[in-house]
Amino acid sequence: MIRRPRAAVALVTAALLLLTGCVSPPTRWAGPISGRPGASASGSTAPGQVNWTPCPEISERKLPNITFECTTLKVPQDWAAPNDGKTFDLSLVRARAKGQNNKIGSLLINPGGPGGSGVEMATYLAAALPTDVLFRFDIVGFDPRGVGRSSPVECFTDADLDANFGADPDPQSQADFDALVGLTGRMARSCGDKYGDTLRLFSTEQAARDMDAIRIAVGDEKLSYLGYSYGTLLGATYAQLFPKNIRALxxxxxxxxxxxxxxxxxxxxxxxxxxxxxxxxxxxxxxxRCPISSDPRGLVTQAINNARGNAVAGAGGRKATAGWVFTAVIASLYTEQSWESMAKAMDNLRKGNPAGIFELADSYAERDASGKYSNLFDANLAVNCADDDKSVTVEEARRLQGEWRQKYPLFGASLALNLVCAQWPGKRDPYPKGKAEGAPPIVVVGTKGDPATPYEQTPALANMLGTGVVLTWEGEGHTAYPQTRCINQAVNSYLIDLKVPAAGASCPAR
Incomplete structure (x- = not known):
């Protein structure tokens, strides 16, 4: 799921999973511009002219057959004015397997979010991708502009993020709703006060143009790319801007x-x-394995209701408020492998122990044990709000909250409350929406049980691009590759040999 303003590869690690898409804090959802004067990436860096230096410390795990190298690439802040001297620094990592042969080039990856670190994603995929792919490609991860190590957007305090994640996911009284509007408005203003007109420069289109600069910098004639969740939007935008620069997406x-x-x-x-x-x-x-099996929905609903007036306190007095409980539920639905953890956390919560709730929610929010956050949600909101030229108003969000509460009892009200973008001070820069004329076949993978990017969006994206080919996984959770042999074989054949899956191709859950 795209992390939207309130807020993966599932079998790699839970931490990786939570990077590939999300709703936004405290879980509020997740005309075409085909080419602007001076917006080409050509000439930003000479082909292959970046200096890679060893950085084994980038990965917590020691991978004896993988070497890691890092570099920084400067790109224009505004691709519409590439020669104005203003730049962002992009942080890149290259994972290279020993024993490569018949090398094709680089496989650029993005984990989604927006706000997820491609540098961190690359270190996980270096251990998780099939060896057939690792032997033919360098895995290149990058933190997009505004994310992680790449000129990061940082405008939210830890206290405001705590308050936002912990807030009632469905504030029904006008006083409670107004309090949330006040909090999210203060957060939006904090970004506007710090970044002003530059907020629009964190848009998806600008980041897609950065990708072509990366392609040139690593020396690839054409781009091979693997994008998850929001990374599919980034890849689709690239396909519309640079269709003839694509090898495989x-x-x-x-x-x-x-x-x-x-x-x-x-x-x-x-x-x-x-x-x-x-x-x-x-x-x-x-x-x-599921101690709340008697009535899962009823027990989760009751836990959220109880937390509104009688939140359970954990270590250090931290309270498992309704927002934190709700965030834990959202986090656990990204992958079937987390269902048991969620069930046990809910059971322990009703016994007075919220530790499991905090573990799930904090992993999702990228909050450490000391209460410090990464800039995941700062970047998430900066990108989402810059992209969205038709954000709801506060009044519209309030109306949708009531309507969706009836239609989607557990999740609807919260996902209606896109209150940060409703009050966003920055100018907007919407991404293009159209055909990728001249692009080769693009593989679009969809999971039938995906909660974050529902399967219905898979054929829609493929049809919009015009060259999209759908590959379906009948499984659960958010994203599919590399989770089963069937999915791996289809994706590997496309990446390596450019063999496109047959029309209607589908893989069983297991």
Whole structure:
């Protein structure tokens, strides 16, 4: 799921999973510009002219057959004015397997978010991708502009993020709603006060143009790319801007660029309701692993209600408020492998122990044990709000909150409350929405049980691009590659040999 203003590869690690897409804090959802004068990446860096230096410390795990090298690439802040002397620094990592042969080039990756670190993603994928791919490609990860190590956007305090994640996901009284509007408005103003007119420069189109600068810098004639969740939107934008510069694009966990932010939020509300129903079915069939199997939905709803007036306190007095409980539920639905953890966390919560709730929620929020946050959600909001030229108003959000509460009882009200973008001070820079004329076939992967980027968006993205080919996984969770042999074989054949999956290709859950 795209992390939207309130807020993966599932089998790699839980931390990686939570980078590939999300709603925004405290879980508020997740005309075409085909080419602007002076917006070409050509000439930004001579082909292959970046200096890579060893950086084994970039990965916490020691991978004996993988070497890591890092570099920094300067790109124009505004691709519409590339020669004005203002630049951002992009942080890149290259993971290279020993024993490569018949090398094709680099595989550029993006984990989604927006706000997820491609540098961190590359270190995980270096251990998780099939060896057939590792032997043919360098894995190149980058933190997009504004993210992590790349001229990061930093405008939210830890206290405001705590308050936002911990806030009631469905504030019904006018006083409670107004308090949330006040909090999110203060957060929006803090970004405007610090960054002013430059906020629009963190848009998806600007980042897509950065990708072509990276392609040139690493010396690839054409781009091979693997994008997850929001990374599919980034890849689709690249395909429209630079269709003839593409070798192969895999877009996994598709985002439909033609949807409005309201439609996207409602799609996520449907997707999470569906995922929770799937969790309920699993739970009732696995009672020994699911201690809330008697009534999962009722018990989760009750836990959120109880937290409104009687939040359980954990270590150090931190309280598991309704917002934190809700965030833990959202986090656990990204992958089937987290369902058992969520069930046990809910069971322990009703016994007075919120530790499991905090563990799930903090992993999702990128909050460490000392209460410090990464800049994931600062960047997430900067990108989402810059992209969205038709944000809801506060009044519209309040109306949708009531309507969606009835339609999507557990998730609808919260996903209606896109209150930061409703008050965003920055100018907007919407991404293009159209055909990728002249592009080769692009593989668009969709998971039937995906809550964050519901499967319905997969054919929509493929159809919009015009050259998209759908590959379906009948599984659960957010994104599919590299999770099963069937999916791996199809994606590997495309990446390595450019063999496109057959029309209607589908892989079983396991």
């Amino acid at each position: 895999v877009l996994d966990g598709a985002v439909d660029p033609t949807q409005s932010s309201v439609a996207s939020s409602e799609g996520q509300a449907k997707g999470f309701e569906r995922a929770f129903d799937n969790f309920t079915t699993w739970c009732k069939s696995n009672g020994t």
